[in-house]
Amino acid sequence: MGKSQVTEEDVNRAVEAVKNTYTKSDSPRLRDSEDLSESGDEEEQLQLSYTNKSFPSFQDSKKMDATEFEEFKRKQHLIETVMVDQLSRAVISAPEQDTRPAPRSHRPGMPRGTNRSLHESKVSTNTTATENLLQRRVRFGARLLTRNGHDAIRELTGFFFHVDGSLTIYEFKQFGKSAKALPFIPRGQYTFARGRRLQEPYTLTDIYPGANLEFKTAGLHSLPDSVRQQKVAVFRVTDVDDVAKSKIILSGVKPSDREKAYARLHMPKSKAELEDRVLMLEIQTFVRKLLKKRGVRTVMGLGHHCRKLDRNNTGLLPRFELEKALLHYHIDLGEGVLASLLAILDEEGTGYLDYPEFLRTVLGEMNEYRKSFVLRAFRKIDAGKQGVVTCSDLKKFYNAAKHPKVKSGQCSEMAVLKSFLDSFQYCEKTEEVTFQVFEEYYEGLSVGVENDEDFANILRNSWNL
Structure with missing residues (x-):
């Protein structure tokens, strides 16, 4: 493993490499030269048009302000609680707390070597x-x-x-x-x-x-x-x-x-670490270009496919199964690139991979700002905080009335709701939608949304956040 220091020149070269992603002959390519430029999922496109900014009423604004204030108060309360806890631990464990004042042990009726009570500890240290x-x-x-x-x-x-x-x-x-x-x-x-x-x-x-x-x-x-x-x-x-x-x-x-x-x-600490990051970023840049018009279908499909193969629910799958899964969904990274990636993820050479980590690495992820809205939406639906909701819960909380096409009369609320629920067809038998599946849906939808605020508006409008 190389530990040579990373220079700014190394980083600049890495940036250029990502800009020119996969121009080499062994680059990932679409299986069978499939052209996705015109393909698209109608249900996905309908959800993507939810990005119009919602202008809240005065009452809605008051609710939003109150919610933000409550969130701020919660954070402050948490910080204060943690700091009191850590201060108490630091004071109690300070070495000078072991020092017993001599006069204390010589009091009449008090035997030598008596332990102090907790309240007798000093509240500060030297x-x-x-x-x-x-x-x-x-x-x-x-x-x-x-x-x-x-x-x-x-x-x-x-x-x-x-x-x-x-x-x-x-x-x-x-x-x-x-x-x-x-x-x-x-x-x-x-x-x-x-x-x-x-x-x-x-x-x-x-x-x-x-x-x-x-x-x-x-x-x-x-x-x-x-x-x-x-x-x-x-x-x-x-x-x-x-x-x-x-x-x-x-x-x-x-x-x-x-x-x-x-x-x-914040640069990588070694050239080897930088090379790993560049490879992963190149793969994600390439794959996300492929998924521009079919993100939901591919991301949710791959997740469902891997969970079906994971019969023992270990979270691990053989490397060859993951390679087959990518090809099944028309993602061909090329043998050389895939081998390099697998060497990074399977550093112990076990032949098995954590498939959620593998999928995150290949498909990329939305940023944490976007994920915060996905979490807020799911927590609103999941009142019991179990990490699982039902399709009925989704119907109950999903607000199709705010969709632009519903407002203009081009589409009915039922049609917009159905286009959303159709993406969860794998959950029809159990009627359960886990947070993992819910997150996969928005991971796929996120691929087609360039602007963070547009994505946030999709969540705000459809879930009344």
């Missing part, structure tokens, strides 16, 4: 560690990458403490009218669990939207059983307090140099 701990922290949002819908929709918030390079992740839970922040990943110094940077410690520059944080599950007893069954738990960073982060990592850097310094700090 060092500045606790102060730095609280001040030099960066909050980030996170979510679990998992096939378990209940775990995928958990509300997670993490904190990176720059004073010692430690991090922690808490779960926000609502218990009736009260809310609590419960430890999910205990505070500690963690290292990369896989890949080119195996066993290297996480740093603040590794915390950015879209980054994956991976933790070996052994010894992490606060994780749910469904997560601990896997060797590695993968968390996706969804958002970061960039103000706090920039203040720390750009301390002492001139304002005129900050943009370049920030970019340099």
Whole structure:
């Protein structure tokens, strides 16, 4: 594994390589030279025309403001809870707490060596560690990458403490009218669990939207059983307090140099890591061009196809099955490119791959801003927070009345609703729609939407967000 330092010249070359994606003779190509430029899914196109901005009424605006304020209050409450928790732990575990005042043990009637009660601990320490701990922290949002819908929709918030390079992740839970922040990943110094940077410690520059944080599950007893069954738990960073982060990592850097310094700090750490990223980005750029007019059909079809093959529900499939699945859906990456990709994903050479990770790598993903709207919509439908809803639930919450063609009289509400539900035909037998399937639908739809706000409007209008 190469550890040579990455230069700006290396990055510039990588950018050019992605711009000229697959111009070589061994590049991925459409199977049988299929031309998709005119093909398209009518149901998908109907949903894509939902992007017109909705102008809320005065009452709707008041509701939106109230919702945003409630969300802000929840975040503040969570931050305060976590900081009190971490401060308490820091104070109680401080070395000077073990020092017993001599006069205390010589009081009449008090035997020597008597243990102090918890309330007798000092509320501060002689060092500045606790102060730095609280001040030099960066909050980030996170979510679990998992096939378990209940775990995928958990509300997670993490904190990176720059004073010692430690991090922690808490779960926000609502218990009736009260809310609590419960430890999910205990505070500690963690290292990369896989890949080119195996066993290297996480740093603040590794915390950015879209980054994956991976933790070996052994010894992490606060994780749910469904997560601990896997060797590695993968968390996706969804958002970061960039103000706090920039203040720390750009301390002492001139304002005129900050943009370049920030970019340099977030470069891949080695040329090998850069090459891996370039290969994956090239593949995703190429594939997403193919899926421009058939995103929903292909993404949902591939997901359903892989789950059917996974009879033991392990999340793993043989490499050859995944190769066949891509060809079945007319995605031909070419033998050389596919072999290079499989070597990265199957670094231990087991011959089996985590197929959700494989599909994310090949198909690419919508950004975390878009995913936040998908999560909000599903949480609104899934009142019980089980990670599973029914087709009846979708009908109940889906708002076809706001579709532009319904408003203009070109289409009926029933036709728009049917075009949406037809995409979930694989769920007809069980009547259940998992979060994974719901997310796959919008992953496919997202391919055809260039603008983030247009995509957000599709979710706002159709689910009354």
